Amino acid sequence: MASSSKTEQKKMLILKSSEEEEFEIEESIAVQSGTIKNMVEDDFTLIPLPNVDTETLIKIIKYMKKHGEKTKSNEKDIEEFDKEFVKKSFTELKELVLAANYLHITSLIDLLCQAFADRIKNKSVKAIREIFGIPNDFTPEEEAEVYEQHKWAHEEGKEHIDHSAY
Amino acid sequence: MKRHQCKLFVCEEIIINILNRLPLKSLARLQCISKEWRKYIAEIYHCRLQWPQPYLICFFCVEKRLQSRFFFSSKESSLVIGTSLDESVSLIGERVYVVASSSGFLLCNKLKSRQRIYYVYNPATRQRFDVPKTRILMNDPRVGFMVKETNESVSFTIVRYGVHRAYFHDLYSSVTIEIFSSETNIWTANKLTVDERLLFYPYRDETSSSSACVVDRVFCWLCNYPQQVTVYDSVKKCFWALGLPDWTWFLYPGYSCLGLSGGELCFASNGGTAISCWRINNFPSRNPVWVWKYDIDVATVVQKCREDFGLGGGNAPGFKVRNMVFHPALPDILYLQIRSKVISYDMKTSSAELVHDFGEAWRKTVHYKLFSYEWPQWPHLQ
Numbered sequence: 367m368a369s370s371s372k373t374e375q376k377k378m379l380i381l382k383s384s385e386e387e388e389f390e391i392e393e394s395i396a397v398q399s400g401t402i403k404n405m406v407e408d409d410f411t412l413i414p415l416p417n418v419d420t421e422t423l424i425k426i427i428k429y430m431k432k433h434g435e436k437t438k439s440n441e442k443d444i445e446e447f448d449k450e451f452v453k454k455s456f457t458e459l460k461e462l463v464l465a466a467n468y469l470h471i472t473s474l475i476d477l478l479c480q481a482f483a484d485r486i487k488n489k490s491v492k493a494i495r496e497i498f499g500i501p502n503d504f505t506p507e508e509e510a511e512v513y514e515q516h517k518w519a520h521e522e523g524k525e526h527i528d529h530s531a532y
Numbered sequence: 533m534k535r536h537q538c539k540l541f542v543c544e545e546i547i548i549n550i551l552n553r554l555p556l557k558s559l560a561r562l563q564c565i566s567k568e569w570r571k572y573i574a575e576i577y578h579c580r581l582q583w584p585q586p587y588l589i590c591f592f593c594v595e596k597r598l599q600s601r602f603f604f605s606s607k608e609s610s611l612v613i614g615t616s617l618d619e620s621v622s623l624i625g626e627r628v629y630v631v632a633s634s635s636g637f638l639l640c641n642k643l644k645s646r647q648r649i650y651y652v653y654n655p656a657t658r659q660r661f662d663v664p665k666t667r668i669l670m671n672d673p674r675v676g677f678m679v680k681e682t683n684e685s686v687s688f689t690i691v692r693y694g695v696h697r698a699y700f701h702d703l704y705s706s707v708t709i710e711i712f713s714s715e716t717n718i719w720t721a722n723k724l725t726v727d728e729r730l731l732f733y734p735y736r737d738e739t740s741s742s743s744a745c746v747v748d749r750v751f752c753w754l755c756n757y758p759q760q761v762t763v764y765d766s767v768k769k770c771f772w773a774l775g776l777p778d779w780t781w782f783l784y785p786g787y788s789c790l791g792l793s794g795g796e797l798c799f800a801s802n803g804g805t806a807i808s809c810w811r812i813n814n815f816p817s818r819n820p821v822w823v824w825k826y827d828i829d830v831a832t833v834v835q836k837c838r839e840d841f842g843l844g845g846g847n848a849p850g851f852k853v854r855n856m857v858f859h860p861a862l863p864d865i866l867y868l869q870i871r872s873k874v875i876s877y878d879m880k881t882s883s884a885e886l887v888h889d890f891g892e893a894w895r896k897t898v899h900y901k902l903f904s905y906e907w908p909q910w911p912h913l914q
Contacts, residue, residue, distance in 0.1 A: 400756055407763035463546055479546060483553035491564045500566050512564050518658035 380412045381427070383420040388412075391427055395434035400470030418465040425451075425458075426465055429474055452481035456497050489528045496531040509514065548572055554641055580835075619721050625636060632677035632744065635903075639677040639690060647673060650839075652688055667719045668692030670913045676751035676764070687714045692700060707771065709764070716792050745792040750816040752789045752797070761790060761799075765816070776801075777810045777822035791858035791904070797824075798858050800866060807856070810878060811863060825880040829907065833868070833884060837875055841886045855902045869902055 377393040379402070383473055396413075397403040403412050415423065416498050451461065459478060466474040495502060504512065514519060551559065551572055563570045620624045628651060642649040647670065650663040656737035673692040680687050693709040710721040743754040752774070761774040776799065788801040797815040799822070800807055807828040812820040835850055854868035864880040870888040879884075 399894060414847055421773070431675070460542055463542065467543065475549065479549040480553055482550045487558050491561060493560065495565055498547070500569070502565070504564070509564055512570065516560040516563060519557045522557070522658070532715050 367392055372451070378411075382414045383418055383421060384416045385422045387419045389423060389424075390466065391430070395430050396409045398430050398433060398471055398473075399426045400472075401468065415465075415469070417468045422458075422461045422465045425462060426471070426474070429445070435474065448477055452477065455479070455491065456485075457520065488526055489530075493529050534550050538808055544572070544660060546556060546577065550574055550759065576593050591886040629676050634679040634688070634746065635681055635686075636676050637677075637686070640673070641675075645861060650690065650712075661714070664717070664719065666692070666710055666712075668694075668721050670708065672712070673710075674744065674753045674762070676746055676753070678749065678751070689713050689749075689766065691766060693764070709757065711766070722769075723766070724769075724771060734894050743788075743790055744773060745790060745797070747792055747797060752790060752842065754788060754799075763816070774815075777808075777824065787853075789856045789858065792860065793858040793863035794861050797861055798863050800831070800858070802853055802856065804830070807866070809866065828866070833875075833877060834870060836884055837870060837873075837886075840876070841873055841889075856903045857902050867902065867904065874902065 374530050378390050379396050381389045381391060381396070381402075383389070386508060393406060402413055406421060418426070418427070432444060436444060459481060463475065463478040463482070466478060486497065489497070494500075502509070543629050547569070551569075554562070558655065559573050559576070563573050587716050601907070611844055617857050626904055627643045629643065630638050630640050631650075632639040636654055638653050638655065640651045641647055648666045650666075652663060653659070654663040661865035670692060673694040673696060676691040678689045678691075680689075691709065691710040692711075694754065707724050707726055708721060709724055710719050712719045745752055749766045751766060753762045755762045755773075757778050761776065763772050764770075767770070788799070790799050792795070792798070793854055795813075797809075797812045797820075798809065800809045807830055809826045809828070811824045811825050814820055830853060854871075855867050857867045859867065859876070864878055866873050866877050866879060867887065868877055873886060874888040874890075876885045876887050878885075
């Protein structure tokens, strides 16, 4: 009886990345993802995630594991973890945020978006276009007009604008 | 198998999530990025307008006409991003004090200009309009400020009137009024004959907008003696007086306030032990009726605040409240300046919240004037 309740508590799931690699994870931790939770409710134990590559999945699992063991006492610890977690390149962050979005992990989405916001706050328009891969669809006249309308925002403190796309 | 390139395109939901966390100044710059981003940023503003708990954001405090400071309330603020305040808002670089605010614009008076030089300024967009010098020199005029917005542009009107300090036995029968309209760009002055019963006795220190407001082109000011609301209807071009609901012992600045909140004219008076709040909802009809709303037991509030916010003890709690101002959209909320802290008091639920701590000795804050400043959107000056 004791052993059966033990296995029941620690129900394991298998997450499969887009590259067909499989990772075992406790169900109680995996359900931090809304998407996974839904699939579990439909009785899946093998969860294919064709939108998430291996590298990203590993990071996400790490995040979920850390946040799965959240208690009142280790809040500071988790904060530190989060801080370190977002110290990644923009490419990695983009992969992560897309995966987090697909997996519906709200706390991770918020963490990542905040990290983006903090990092792009003072970046130049050109740098941000590069980071997000956004083509400029303004004509030069239109762009000049928009610039003029908010000239103060561009001029004030322009020496602090960061032009790097990293 | 690596994912294909187009996955690196971040979806709309996420972009908006990120943009919502940026300070206004960054948002203003990023409108240049692409037409889509411009649309997103406009959408963010539109969303902020729809917040049910709106957007009273900040206060100005004016220290003895020497310096104006600008600070924000901590919650319900569209300027709170994540957990920190948007610091990209700033006050005009001149030496001014703030006289009034309307729709996100401030009316400031240049120091040492004998109250003849005014600026209209938007602290978020840094738009500034230097008003031409007034034609008339007035001694401590009452000033009213109103901004009107359409989708395309913004226009404003400034009204100022002065009373000649006549002899004690004289009945004030004429008042000089000067009006500036941004549409004509000039000041026009008029001498008006008013009913002899309307005696005007201005406040000594007019720098607080918690004694003035504008409803529908009708300007109102709290009057010290006699105790009334002096009203100027800029459409009908006449003055009249509105009686106050409560005879108060003191109408010193800070002990009563008049404001427009949620479209209703509200009045509060601090009698020392209780603050009474009244409202009119059919202003500016000629027969408005004041409806009593709440009595705030000051002692309880101060006591509570002492426990929650460390406001210090002492007697006469009523007199600890130095300034009051209504929330511009929610008439059940009154902001009180108690010693060197600003508290928001919800009269409906009898709950208090600390909004700001000046962090200074009480005696230094004694002359602060508070007024509420609301910030609905980014209007464009003309």
